[in-house]
Amino acid sequence: MEIISENYEVPSGQKTRINFTGQGSRYFGIAILNAILTILTLGLYYPWAKANVRKYLWNETEIKGSRLVFNGTGMEMFRGFIIAYLILGSLYIGVLLTQGDPKYAFYFILAFYLGIILIMPLAIFGAWRYRVTRTSWRGINMGFDGRFRNFLKLYFRNLLLVIITFGIYLPWFRVEITKFLFQHTLIGQNRLGFKGSGGDLFIINLLGGILSAITLYLYVPVYLKDRINFTINNAYVDNGETKKLFQSRLTGGKAWSIMVSNLLLVIFTLGIGFAWATIRYTRMLLESIDIPENLDFDNLKQSEIGTIDATGDELVDILDIGIDF
Amino acid sequence: MKFKAKYFDGKTSQPKEVWLKVIEDFELQLFTEEYSIVPFERWELLQLKNESFNSSKDLQLSYISDGVRRSLEIENPNQELVNYLSNKHSKEDKIFAMVLKRNSYKVIGISVTVLAVMIFVYVKWVSVFVGNTIVSIIPLAVEETIGDNAFNQMNPFLDIDTPRTRLLQEFYNALDFNSEYQVSVYLDTNKRVNAFALPGGKLVVYDGLIKKTQSWQELAALFGHELSHVNDRHSMRLLSRELGNYAVFSAITGDMAGISSVIIESAISLNELVYSRTYEKEADLNGLDMLIENDIEPEAMLRLFERLLEENKEVEEILKDLELLSTHPLTDNRMDYIKDYIESKGLLGYLGKKNEKAEMLWKKIKEK
Numbered sequence: 276m277e278i279i280s281e282n283y284e285v286p287s288g289q290k291t292r293i294n295f296t297g298q299g300s301r302y303f304g305i306a307i308l309n310a311i312l313t314i315l316t317l318g319l320y321y322p323w324a325k326a327n328v329r330k331y332l333w334n335e336t337e338i339k340g341s342r343l344v345f346n347g348t349g350m351e352m353f354r355g356f357i358i359a360y361l362i363l364g365s366l367y368i369g370v371l372l373t374q375g376d377p378k379y380a381f382y383f384i385l386a387f388y389l390g391i392i393l394i395m396p397l398a399i400f401g402a403w404r405y406r407v408t409r410t411s412w413r414g415i416n417m418g419f420d421g422r423f424r425n426f427l428k429l430y431f432r433n434l435l436l437v438i439i440t441f442g443i444y445l446p447w448f449r450v451e452i453t454k455f456l457f458q459h460t461l462i463g464q465n466r467l468g469f470k471g472s473g474g475d476l477f478i479i480n481l482l483g484g485i486l487s488a489i490t491l492y493l494y495v496p497v498y499l500k501d502r503i504n505f506t507i508n509n510a511y512v513d514n515g516e517t518k519k520l521f522q523s524r525l526t527g528g529k530a531w532s533i534m535v536s537n538l539l540l541v542i543f544t545l546g547i548g549f550a551w552a553t554i555r556y557t558r559m560l561l562e563s564i565d566i567p568e569n570l571d572f573d574n575l576k577q578s579e580i581g582t583i584d585a586t587g588d589e590l591v592d593i594l595d596i597g598i599d600f
Numbered sequence: 601m602k603f604k605a606k607y608f609d610g611k612t613s614q615p616k617e618v619w620l621k622v623i624e625d626f627e628l629q630l631f632t633e634e635y636s637i638v639p640f641e642r643w644e645l646l647q648l649k650n651e652s653f654n655s656s657k658d659l660q661l662s663y664i665s666d667g668v669r670r671s672l673e674i675e676n677p678n679q680e681l682v683n684y685l686s687n688k689h690s691k692e693d694k695i696f697a698m699v700l701k702r703n704s705y706k707v708i709g710i711s712v713t714v715l716a717v718m719i720f721v722y723v724k725w726v727s728v729f730v731g732n733t734i735v736s737i738i739p740l741a742v743e744e745t746i747g748d749n750a751f752n753q754m755n756p757f758l759d760i761d762t763p764r765t766r767l768l769q770e771f772y773n774a775l776d777f778n779s780e781y782q783v784s785v786y787l788d789t790n791k792r793v794n795a796f797a798l799p800g801g802k803l804v805v806y807d808g809l810i811k812k813t814q815s816w817q818e819l820a821a822l823f824g825h826e827l828s829h830v831n832d833r834h835s836m837r838l839l840s841r842e843l844g845n846y847a848v849f850s851a852i853t854g855d856m857a858g859i860s861s862v863i864i865e866s867a868i869s870l871n872e873l874v875y876s877r878t879y880e881k882e883a884d885l886n887g888l889d890m891l892i893e894n895d896i897e898p899e900a901m902l903r904l905f906e907r908l909l910e911e912n913k914e915v916e917e918i919l920k921d922l923e924l925l926s927t928h929p930l931t932d933n934r935m936d937y938i939k940d941y942i943e944s945k946g947l948l949g950y951l952g953k954k955n956e957k958a959e960m961l962w963k964k965i966k967e968k
Contacts, residue, residue, distance in 0.1 A: 300708065305653075307711040314718050317730075330653035334660070341606070341615070341673060344651045344660060413615065414608035414662070414671040463613065547712070575613035577668075 290522075291566040295558045297335035299551030305331055306550055322356045323349030336561060338412065339572050346416070347409035355401070366390045396430040397423075403456045415575045421459030429455055446480055447473025457510060463575025468518060471509035479505055500530035503560065512570045519567030525559065533559045602634055603678045610668040620672070622680045628661075641670070650685050659685075731841030735833050740780065740800070743836055747800030758804065759789045764965055768805065771961040775820050777890055779831055785823075787965070793911040797826040799835045812907040816955065816962035817891075817900030824887030824901070832886065834879045884934060888941055897952040898942045905935050 309324035326349040333345035369383040400423055407419045433448040450473045457469040483498030507523035537552035607618040607630065619631040621639070628648065629639035643663045651660040651671070659682075662671040674681075765787045772785045781801030791808040798804075803826045813819045829835070884901070891898050909931045942948050 304708055304711070307708065307715055311711065311715055311718060314715075314722060327653060330651075334651075334653050342658070342660060344662075344671075346651075411669075413613040414610045414669060415613045573614050577611050 291339060291568065291570075291572070293561040293564055293566070294337040295335060295561045296337060297332060297554045297557060299554045302328075302331065302554050303547075303550035319353075320349075322352035325349070325352060332557065333410065338566070341413045344411045345409055346411055347405065351405075362390060362394070392434075396427055399430075399452065400426050400456075403460075407460050413575070415463050415577055418461035418578045419459055420461065421455060426455055443477075444473075446476035449473075450476055453506070461578050462512070462570065464515070464578060465570055465575070466513045468511045468513050469506075469509055470511060470520075471505055476502075476505055496531040496534035497527040499534065500525055500527050503530075507564055512567050514569045514571065517569045519569040521567060522565040523563050524565065525563035529559065529563075601678060602631065603674070603676060605675075606673040608671045608673075610670045618672075620674070620681075622678065622684065624680070625684070628681070641665075645684060648685075727841050731837050734840035735836045738836060738840075743833065744781070744800035746836075747798040747802050750798050751802050758786070761787050761789050761807070764968055767961055767965045771816075771819065771958055771965065772803075772823055774955060774958040774961060775823060775896075776894060777823065777827055778893070779827055781830055783827065783830070793908060795822055795826055797829040797835075799830070799833065799839075801830050803827070803830070809907075810966055812911065813962070813966070814903065814907070815900060816959045817897045817952070818904045818907070819962055820894075820896050820958065821887065821891060821901040821904045824890040825883050825904075826887075827890065828883040828886035829879070832879075832882060834876075834883070838876065838879070881934075881937065884938060885941055888938065891952075892945065892947065895953040896955070897950060898945070898947050899949070902935055902938050902942070905931050905938065909935075 305327055309320070309327055312320040313324055326345070326347055329345045329347065333343040336343045366383070366387045369386070400421070404419045404421070407417045410417045429451060433444070433451050436444040437448050450469070450471050453471065454469045457467040460467040479498070479501045483494070483501060486494040487498055504523045504525055507521050507525075510521045511518045512521070533555055537548075537555055540548040541552050602619040602621045605618055605620050607616045608614070609616070619634050619636070621629045621631065622645075623629060625645065627645055628643040630641040630643070631639050643665075647663060649662045649664075651662050652658075659674045659677045660671060661674065662669050664670075765785070768785050768787045772783065777783075779801065783801040783803065785803045785805065787810070788804055788806050790806040792806045793808040793812055795803065795805040795809055803823065805822065805826075809822065810819065813822070888898055888901055891901060939948075
């Protein structure tokens with residue numbers, strides 16, 4: 276796809292903002308019950324706990340007076356959770372048992388690293404696809420029409436460049452992945468897109484790294500803000516006629532005060548404040564986004580691919596899991 | 601009584617204002633106007649799905665008919681509908697609804713307390729039980745493999761004296777201690793006054809410690825102690841418990857902040873120290889039993905610790921102030937309970953049988 280920069284328009288006039296109504300105390304209540312049930316079930320409740328948290332956060336995210344809905348279930352995630360644990364667990368045990376025996380150890384270690392390398396793209400692709408296709412707003416499901424085969428090709432082609440360049444290519448790698456995931460994400464009949472360049476991200480990382488080191492990490496929140504804004508400001512909505520950019524209003528000062536106060540909040544409450552910290556962070560992130568007006572909120576149409584099991588990509592289906600990063 | 605809601609037909613995001621009426625225990629009727637008589641859709645209450653989860657604002661419902669999911673956003677649901685939905689909740693939702701409905705700090709306070717008690721119970725008893733259960737199903741062969749692997753990894757850093765190791769193995773065999781494991785002993789030329797046991801039966805003794813022993817019985821006491829670690833599978837128990845703790849706590853804190861998991865983990869490792877002191881004591885007493893069973897002078901164990909005390913005087917002084925942090929019971933303390941134990945068996949001053957072979961071998965090992 277040839278992209279000319281003039282095609283993008285910055286939002287003007289009526290801006291749509293996200294209203295996040297989450298409350299630390301409600302979130303805390305959910306997290307505590309999740310923790311109790313997870314302990315009682317020796318960890319098996321975890322996927323359901325995760326579904327609860329997502330349902331809650333999605334429910335508190337309001338756009339134009341309507342809230343997001345998370346349609347995923349604990350059962351779906353449980354399947355992925357078990358598969359992922361079985362694969363990694365058996366490889367790990369294999370490595371552990373054969374360490375002393377050079378004959379088999381080599382193969383197991385090889386299989387272990389291959390497993391990890393193979394699971395990474397599956398996890399990135401699966402997690403994004405899962406979240407997107409399980410999100411709906413006003414009854415319209417978000418859709419995803421990327422093929423795993425294509426993603427895998429893109430992933431390994433770029434990974435090779437990362438290896439050859441000793442990691443310097445990493446920002447470009449990230450941008451390529453973001454582009455793929457965004458360009459295959461549908462909101463009704465609209466398509467998301469991403470126009471960021473690896474070079475810009477490289478400079479953000481370089482500056483962020485240097486300044487963070489010089490300022491004894493005081494610069495870290497500002498660096499993170501730059502990365503967040505890089506993602507938001509380069510994302511766009513393509514409605515078939517126009518491409519309009521999202522815009523972030525997040526400032527360094529705001530990011531700094533929220534992140535530093537969150538850190539103190541968590542430390543001084545011995546971790547109990549994490550619920551309030553999560554809510555404050557999510558609010559900061561969501562409420563700084565301006566959604567472009569070419570997304571016609573009242574006339575989104577349910578896309579064919581929007582329905583949940585239409586992609587038919589079985590390989591990924593078994594790993595349709597919400598792995599977090 | 602009818603009440604207002606926003607309706608979405610599942611094909612477009614176009615909101616439509618509708619009026620709802622609940623027919624008790626049966627269906628939800630949707631009308632286009634407040635005074636319409638004929639509903640344009642009827643939703644079976646049983647098939648209704650509540651999409652809201654503890655959210656602070658309106659209620660969201662969905663209903664699938666003809667393969668299309670329709671949905672409703674209801675700002676002020678009537679009591680009848682709310683009651684119906686709360687009765688229909690699954691058990692799990694009910695627990696959440698019950699606790700979260702009022703959202704009061706009292707409820708949260710109680711939950712926090714319950715959680716704290718559960719974590720305490722878990723760390724104190726459940727994890728011990730889980731660890732022991734895991735250990736009891738791990739076959740000996742697996743344990744030996746893990747021990748062998750650990751030994752192979754350490755090997756480059758060890759300096760094994762092969763001829764004296766052979767003598768030490770003969771010495772160990774002459775003691776005729778009882779173990780399900782195939783025990784191999786190694787002598788390292790290091791000057792440190794120390795020894796350690798690996799799972800599956802590999803025992804490594806440093807020359808520094810051998811040089812300190814004043815009788816073959818003391819060296820036998822050392823083997824008694826180390827062999828008890830192996831027989832009672834202490835390292836495997838610690839390992840499985842740590843794995844269990846890690847799995848549970850990372851599962852709980854997975855979606856939360858990294859910091860709280862760090863705090864919890866450091867609390868666990870503090871606890872781990874106390875556990876390993878329990879294991880040390882267990883090894884001391886079981887080692888004593890082993891001496892007694894084999895008719896070897898039990899007080900040799902006492903003297904062994906005297907040697908250790910001489911060596912570690914300075915360290916011990918510091919540790920005294922930090923008793924909580926030490927992995928081994930303090931030697932003073934240790935000697936007290938060892939003495940008490942021998943006394944309780946009525947064996948103070950008992951010299952045991954002679955073992956000329958062991959004595960001869962011990963002399964040989966020490967002299968070289």
